[in-house]
Amino acid sequence: MNNPELMASIAAAIGDPARSKILLALMGGRALTPTELSLEAEVAPSTTSAHLAKLHKADLVTVVRQGRHRYVQISNEQVAELVERLGGLSGPVPIKTASGPKDPAMRTARVCYDHLAGELAVRLFESLVRQHWLELKTDGIAITDRGRPILEGFGIDVAALERSRRLTCRQCLDWSERRHHLAGSLGAALLDGILSKRWAERDLVGRTVRFSAKGEKQLKRDFRIP
Amino acid sequence: MNNPELMASIAAAIGDPARSKILLALMGGRALTPTELSLEAEVAPSTTSAHLAKLHKADLVTVVRQGRHRYVQISNEQVAELVERLGGLSGPVPIKTASGPKDPAMRTARVCYDHLAGELAVRLFESLVRQHWLELKTDGIAITDRGRPILEGFGIDVAALERSRRLTCRQCLDWSERRHHLAGSLGAALLDGILSKRWAERDLVGRTVRFSAKGEKQLKRDFRIP
DNA sequence: CTCATACTTCGCTTATTGTCGAAGTATGAA
DNA sequence: TTCATACTTCGACAATAAGCGAAGTATGAG
Numbered sequence: 477m478n479n480p481e482l483m484a485s486i487a488a489a490i491g492d493p494a495r496s497k498i499l500l501a502l503m504g505g506r507a508l509t510p511t512e513l514s515l516e517a518e519v520a521p522s523t524t525s526a527h528l529a530k531l532h533k534a535d536l537v538t539v540v541r542q543g544r545h546r547y548v549q550i551s552n553e554q555v556a557e558l559v560e561r562l563g564g565l566s567g568p569v570p571i572k573t574a575s576g577p578k579d580p581a582m583r584t585a586r587v588c589y590d591h592l593a594g595e596l597a598v599r600l601f602e603s604l605v606r607q608h609w610l611e612l613k614t615d616g617i618a619i620t621d622r623g624r625p626i627l628e629g630f631g632i633d634v635a636a637l638e639r640s641r642r643l644t645c646r647q648c649l650d651w652s653e654r655r656h657h658l659a660g661s662l663g664a665a666l667l668d669g670i671l672s673k674r675w676a677e678r679d680l681v682g683r684t685v686r687f688s689a690k691g692e693k694q695l696k697r698d699f700r701i702p
Numbered sequence: 703m704n705n706p707e708l709m710a711s712i713a714a715a716i717g718d719p720a721r722s723k724i725l726l727a728l729m730g731g732r733a734l735t736p737t738e739l740s741l742e743a744e745v746a747p748s749t750t751s752a753h754l755a756k757l758h759k760a761d762l763v764t765v766v767r768q769g770r771h772r773y774v775q776i777s778n779e780q781v782a783e784l785v786e787r788l789g790g791l792s793g794p795v796p797i798k799t800a801s802g803p804k805d806p807a808m809r810t811a812r813v814c815y816d817h818l819a820g821e822l823a824v825r826l827f828e829s830l831v832r833q834h835w836l837e838l839k840t841d842g843i844a845i846t847d848r849g850r851p852i853l854e855g856f857g858i859d860v861a862a863l864e865r866s867r868r869l870t871c872r873q874c875l876d877w878s879e880r881r882h883h884l885a886g887s888l889g890a891a892l893l894d895g896i897l898s899k900r901w902a903e904r905d906l907v908g909r910t911v912r913f914s915a916k917g918e919k920q921l922k923r924d925f926r927i928p
Numbered sequence: 929c930t931c932a933t934a935c936t937t938c939g940c941t942t943a944t945t946g947t948c949g950a951a952g953t954a955t956g957a958a
Numbered sequence: 959t960t961c962a963t964a965c966t967t968c969g970a971c972a973a974t975a976a977g978c979g980a981a982g983t984a985t986g987a988g
Contacts, residue, residue, distance in 0.1 A: 480722035483788045488717030492976080496706035496713070510935060520978055525936055527976090544934045544985040558787055562709045565780055602840045612838035614828045615881050647840075647873075655841050718946080736965060746948055751966055753946090770955040770964045 489534035490562065494519045495527045499550070499559050502537065504683040505587045507547035553659065556589035557648065564651035585676060585685040588648060591663030592670065592685060596695070598650050600666070601658040603701045610645060610658075617645035619662070630698065631672075632665045670695065715760035716788065720745045721753045725776070725785050728763065730909040731813045733773035779885065782815035783874065790877035811902060811911040814874060817889030818896065818911060822921070824876050826892070827884040829927045836871060836884075843871035845888070856924065857898075858891045896921065 490496060494517040501508060501516040508516070514524040528548060531537040536555050540547045550556050585594040592600070604610040609623025619627065619634055627634050637644045640661055648659035658666065667685075670676050675691025678684070687695065695701065716722060720743040727734060727742040734742070740750040754774060757763040762781050766773045776782050811820040818826070830836040835849025845853065845860055853860050863870045866887055874885035884892065893911075896902050901917025904910070913921065921927065 480726055481719050483726070483791075484717050484719045484722040486717075486791060487713045487722070487788055491710050491712075491714030491717040493707050493710045494976080496710040500706055500709070511933095519976085521935065522937080522979080523977055529936095546935070554791055558791055561784055561787055562713060563705075565709075565712060565784055598840075605840045612840070614824075614831045614838070720946080737963095745946085747965065748949080748967080749947055755966095772965070 486534050486536070486558075489530050489536055490559070492527070494523065495531060498524070498527060498531065498548075499536065500563065502548065502550045503556065503559055503563075503587075503589055505590045507540070507549045509545050509547060513548060550589060553589060553646075557659075560588060560648065560651065564649065581684045581686065585687060586683040587667070587678065587685060588650075588657070588659070588683075590667065591648070591657070591659045592667045593648065593650050593657050594685070596687065596692070596701075597657035598655045599701050600695070600699055601647075601656060603699050604658070607700050616643065617647065617658075617660075619644065626699075627662070630666075631669050632662070637661045637665060712760050712762070712784075715756050715762055716785070718753070720749065721757060724750070724753060724757065724774075725762065726789065728774065728776045729782065729785055729789075729813075729815055731816045733766070733775045735771050735773060739774060776815060779815060779868075779872075783885075786814060786874065786877070790875065807910045807912065811913060812909040813893070813904065813911060814876075814883070814885070814909075816893065817874070817883070817885045818893045819874065819876050819883050820911070822913065822918070822927075823883035824881045825927050826921070826925055827873075827882060829925050830884070833926050842869065843873065843884075843886075845870065853888070856892075857895050858888070860888075863887045863891060 490499060497517040498513050501513060510521060510524050510528060513528070514521045517524055517527065519527070528537065528539065532539060535551055537548050538551050540549075550559070583594055585592060585596045587593065588597075591597070601610075604623065605612060607623070607626075608620055609626050611618045611620050619638070624634050643660045645658060645662050646660035647656040648663070649655075650657045657663070670685075670691070671678065673691070673694075674688075675694050676685045676687040679686065716725065723743040724739050727739060736747060736750050736754060739754070740747045743750055743753065745753070754763065754765065758765060761777055763774050764777050766775075776785070809820055811818060811822045813819065814823075817823070827836075830849065831838060833849070833852075834846055835852050837844045837846050845864070850860050869886045871884060871888050872886035873882040874889070875881075876883045883889070896911075896917070897904065899917070899920075900914070901920050902911045902913040905912065
C-alpha cells in the first residue's frame with residue numbers, strides 16, 4: 477500500500493517555488509548546471525545547492541559531475557510524468573517572455589522531458605494509430621508489423637528499443653491539448669530523429685521546438701498527418 | 703505554461719505526513735468526517751482542522767456540512783489521480799493491520815477513488831476491450847455499439863453517462879499490477895453495480911473490496927473474464 | 929604556478945509550520 | 959432547557975525551512 481511518509485516527503489520536496497522552478501526547467505529534457513538552475517529559480521547559488529540536495533535526497537533528480545561542472549537531470553520518466561501532472565493540475569499560465577507569441581509555439585511543439593509534446597505530437601500519435609503502425613492495447617501500446625518498417629525507415633532501431641527495459645510506448649497526457657501524445661523510448665527516438673534530420677530545432681532556452689516549414693511538411697507527409 | 707508557484711503550493715499542501723494520510727484515507731472514495739480523519743492521521747482534532755483548511759485552500763478537498771458534521775471528500779478525479787501517482791511513485795509498503803493477509807486482498811480488488819482497482823479490475827478492463835465492448839482510441843476510450851447493450855444489461859444507463867460532462871472512460875494506472883484499470887464515470891458505475899448486486903462488499907474501514915465466491919464467478923461469467 | 933570559475937558548506941537571520949490543550953461555537957439528543 | 963458531541967479558533971511552544979553572504983574546496987584556463 478502507499479506509504480504516506482514517503483509520499484509526503486516527495487511532495488514536500490516539490491513543494492517550494494524555487495524547487496518547482498528547477499523541476500520545470502529540467503522538464504525541457506536538458507541537463508542543467510546549478511548555476512543555470514540558480515538563474516531559473518531566481519535564488520542565490522547557495523540556496524540552489526540546498527534545494528538540489530533536497531531534490532536529490534527525494535530521488536527526483538540525478539547529478540553527474542564533469543570536471544567542475546555538475547549536470548542535473550530529472551531522475552526518470554515517472555518523476556517527469558508526476559511533474560507534468562502537477563503542472564497540469566495547476567493549469568497553464570501565459571509565459572512572460574521578451575519576444576513574440578511564445579505560448580502558441582509551445583502549444584504547437586515542445587519537449588516534454590525527452591519526447592515531443594504539443595499539437596503536432598498529438599496529431600503524430602493519432603496518425604501512428606490510425607495507420608495501424610501502433611496498436612493501442614490495455615497493457616500498453618505495441619508497434620505493429622506494419623509500423624516496424626515505417627519507423628525503421630525513419631531511422632529508428634525498433635528492435636533495440638524493444639530490447640530495452642524501458643517502456644517503448646507510453647501515452648502522456650498533453651496538458652495543452654488535453655489529448656495524448658507518445659512518450660516512452662519510441663517517443664524519445666522520434667524526437668531525436670526529428671531534431672537530427674533538422675526538421676525542427678529547439679530554442680536555445682526553454683522547451684519550444686520549432687519546425688521549419690519544410691520540416692513540418694516532411695513530418696506530415698512521412699507520417700500521414702492530415 | 704505551468705505555474706511554479708501554484709504547482710509548489712499544491713505539492714506543499716500534500717507534503718506533510720498527516721495530510722498525506724488524510725488524502726490516502728479519502729482515496730477510499732468515502733466522505734469522512736474530521737474526527738475520522740483525525741484518527742487516520744494520528745493527530746489532534748485541532749491539528750486536523752488546520753490541515754483540512756490547507757487542503758481546502760489548495761482545492762484538493764471539498765467539505766460539506768450536514769448538521770454538526772462535516773464531510774470531506776477529494777475534490778475531483780484529477781486530484782485523485784495525482785494522489786494515486788504520488789502513491790505509485792512512493793511505492794507500496796506492507797499494511798500493518800490487525801487481521802490477516804490484507805495486502806493480497808488489496809491487490810485483488812480495492813476502491814481507487816470511486817472505481818474498482820486491483821487485479822480483478824485490470825482483468826475486467828482487458829476483457830471489456832478484448833470483447834470489443836470498449837474501444838481504445840488515442841483520444842480516449844469509447845463504448846462500442848456491441849458494448850452498449852452489455853453494459854445496459856448490467857444496469858448502467860450508458861446514455862446518461864455519455865451526456866455527462868465527466869469523462870466516461872479513462873485509464874488509470876494500477877500501481878499494484880502495473881497495468882491499467884478503468885476509471886471515469888463508467889468505472890464508477892461498474893463498481894456501484896458490483897456493490898449493489900452484492901457480488902462484492904467493501905470493508906468497513908479501508909479500501910479493500912471483497913468478492914464473494916459467487917460474485918466473482920458472476921463477474922467473470924458476465925464479462926467473459928478468463 | 930596563479931588566477932578564475934563552479935559549486936558547496938557554514939553560520940546566521942527570519943519566517944513558516946506543526947503540534948497541542950483550552951476555550952469557544954454550532955448542532956442535536958434527551 | 960440542559961448536556962453532549964462535533965468541530966474550530968486561539969495562544970503558546972518547538973521545530974523546521976528558506977534565504978543570504980562569506981569562506982572553503984575542486985577544477986580548469988592561462
